[in-house]
Amino acid sequence: MTPASSNPLKLVLPLLVIAAVIGSWETIVRLQTIPPYILPAPSLIGTTMVADWPLLQASLLTTLKTTLLGLVLAVLGGVILAVTLSLSRIVEYSLYPFAVVLQVTPVIAIAPLLLIYMPQDVAVLTCAWLVAFFPVLSNTMLGLQSVDRNLMELFALYGAPASRKPLARLRARLKALWYLRRPAALPAFLAGLRIAGGLSLIGAVVAEMAAGSAGAGSGLAYRIIESQYRLNIPRLFAALVLLALTGIALYLLLAGISHWLLRHWHESALTQER
Numbered sequence: 001m002t003p004a005s006s007n008p009l010k011l012v013l014p015l016l017v018i019a020a021v022i023g024s025w026e027t028i029v030r031l032q033t034i035p036p037y038i039l040p041a042p043s044l045i046g047t048t049m050v051a052d053w054p055l056l057q058a059s060l061l062t063t064l065k066t067t068l069l070g071l072v073l074a075v076l077g078g079v080i081l082a083v084t085l086s087l088s089r090i091v092e093y094s095l096y097p098f099a100v101v102l103q104v105t106p107v108i109a110i111a112p113l114l115l116i117y118m119p120q121d122v123a124v125l126t127c128a129w130l131v132a133f134f135p136v137l138s139n140t141m142l143g144l145q146s147v148d149r150n151l152m153e154l155f156a157l158y159g160a161p162a163s164r165k166p167l168a169r170l171r172a173r174l175k176a177l178w179y180l181r182r183p184a185a186l187p188a189f190l191a192g193l194r195i196a197g198g199l200s201l202i203g204a205v206v207a208e209m210a211a212g213s214a215g216a217g218s219g220l221a222y223r224i225i226e227s228q229y230r231l232n233i234p235r236l237f238a239a240l241v242l243l244a245l246t247g248i249a250l251y252l253l254l255a256g257i258s259h260w261l262l263r264h265w266h267e268s269a270l271t272q273e274r
Helices: 009-032 042-051 053-087 089-104 107-117 120-145 149-159 166-211 220-229 233-262 267-272
Strands: none
Touching: 009 042, 042 053, 042 233, 053 089, 053 120, 053 166, 053 220, 053 233, 089 120, 107 120, 107 166, 120 166, 166 220, 166 233, 220 233
């Protein structure tokens, strides 16, 4: 049972608020006769979305492809690096500060530099990966390092060999990683995944705006800039709506995956089912 089905108010109340906002927006625009190039009515935005759907759909698919691919690469890179750092303090002390530097540096400042040295599609993908990478890395590391020390000692007492040989110690660490740390890190990893999904979309949009190039591979961010320059404000709002819907759909998908994986044993998912 999903959280929405257990409590219908979680779905009904937001829909009512959205409907009230859209209705008020439509009414104000019509009563005040606000020109479309200043503030288009929701009905005009919907009409524009239908009329320009072939163009907007192609741009949406471009942005969505970059977002999903950046997210997948962030998950792979973040999990692999987090596991590596958790197995070796030397590697953690050597590499983790560089990951922090990449995270705290604004992607809008990195994007123009990447566009100089990389092809446009690779640079945009790199920006999406950069902003989504650190939440996966930091949350996975937090989960791997938050295992109860008493459980670790008990696990070592019953399952780890007493040998001091490096290979035997590595084997013991890998065994503890798989049977003890991996389940404990899953909730933190899924929390980072939900954050990374939205950040990957933000990174793709920022990079597309920095690229600012037209053509068949233009994403929704370029359509927004193009519509602004041409004063086609209804299309601009239509592209914004598609971006918002994409972010919502991505978050709901990742939240659903998280709930499905945790629903039988983790406290956060069990509480939502009551």
